[in-house]
Amino acid sequence: MDLRTLSASALARAIAKRQLSSIEATTEALKRAKAVHAKTNAVIAFEDEAALASAKVADAIVALERPLGPLHGVPLAHKDMFDRVGRIPSWGANIRRATPCTSDATVIVRLEAAGSHQIAALHLTEFAFGPTGHNYVLGHARNPWNLEHITGGSSSGSAICIATGVVPMALGSDTGGSLRLPAAALGVASLKPTWSRVSRAGAMPLSASNDCIGPLAREVGDLALMLGLIAGRDGRDGTSSHRAVPDYARDLARPISGLRIGVDETLLAAADASVQKRIEAALKVLEAQGAKRVAVKFPDWDTLGRLGQLVLLPEVASAHGRHLRQQAADFGPQVRARLEFGHFVSGADHLTAVRARGTMLARVLAEAYADADVTMLPTFADPLPTIAELDVAGGPQLTAAIGRVVHFCRPINYLGLPSLTLPFARDGQLPNGFQLVGRPFAEGRLLQFGAAYQREVKPELAPL
Secondary structure (H helix, E strand, O other), X not given: OOOOOOOHHHHHHHHHOOOOOHHHHHHHHHHHHHHHHHHHOOEEEEOHHHHHHHHHHHHHHHHOOOOOOOOOOOEEEEEOOEOOEOOOOOOOOOOOOOXXXXXXXXXXXXXXXXXXXXXXXXXXXXXXXOOOOOOOOOOOOOEOOEOOEOOOOOOHHHHHHHHOOOOOEEEEEEOOOOOHHHHHHHOOEEEEOOOOOXXXXXXXXXXXXXXXEEEEEOOXXXXXXXXXXXXXXXXXXXXXXXXXXXXXXXXXXXXXOOOEEEEOHHHHOOOOHHHHHHXXXXXXXXXXXXXXXXXXXXXXHHHHXXXXXXXXXHHHHHHHHHHHHXXXXXXXXXXXXXXXXXXXXOHHHHHHHHHHHHHHHHXXXXXXXXXXXXXXXXXXXXXXXXXXXXXXXXXXXHHHHHHHHOOOOHHHHHHOOOEEEEEOOOOOOOOOEEEXXXXXXXXXXXXXXXXXXXXXXXXXXXXX
């Protein structure tokens, strides 16, 4: 049994059937995590003692033949930005909470209720505020497919540990691409839910209007499993949706024949020619299963990006500006520079962008989705850059470099739409990926497309 390639649900079944103990699975995951970390800087803190104690309890419950949760005994690891009792999350920074947490983040509570336990806290960009994987405080994350290339950010450690078979799935967050970019760069899948679909209680705040918590995994079925567990109303987060949570796994096996994929050719032309070629190949995989390509037009993509910035930057400055005023020297250069920008956006401009959000969303739904069930976009505009190419610190190239990386991601956060990222077939190339973007709360439809795609393009393990 190769634990590196088992899905979370398959691993839980093996533990429940006593084909494998949780202690064995946890021990192996910790061993592999340490080997992966030595090359990639994927882990901020290992939690051997607590993880093995939890695994021992999980095995005892199996022996008692009690009812088990869907993740019973499964070792996981998550981005280090979630509150957990008695711990201080690093936030990827030198600056963090002053005292240990007294409660767990809602998403952590829900995953533990399903039976999982955590083996490590994983690398992220400082304050989750960077799309490349650079971290000038804790060290840059490195891509196991090629250590010279970026991992994407900010959920870097989560994507690395999934790609290398340490864990089958992990939590991340997405404010401007932080689930989607690492997934594309590491050759795994991720799902940025609709804004408000998943509670953010106990997660480090960055931009209240954009922040989303979501899953990364090798297999789309695990994305469906995790989203079903963490989604839903939470009294601790007043912005969380009251909508009922559907059975996301229910439609995974349904065919996509007749469903429509919208492609904006003008927008796609902004991507590098090699990325356009890989998009076409991915489209052909879906068309071979009966999906129909249709022409669509996103209105004012560049305007959506600018409005997104007017919302994002002041909110980030508000969330972390106090630290900047008091501890400026403790920030890395990229995050410090971008935080400073937020103080120069006027309140009038910020509120105008916030008020325009509903109008712009209505236009996008009326124009881009009138004839499409989902739309298709690149994740990265370009082939995967090297760490050195984007090592611009806080210099004058920073804004242009970051803007190019998030060109196809940031407007989706502004609109609050759900987005599934899937990897291109590698064919000997470095990983990269594409997005399928849905209407609000249409995560189930996205997962249906994702399952169809993975029937033809199988997940791959990255080399250690």
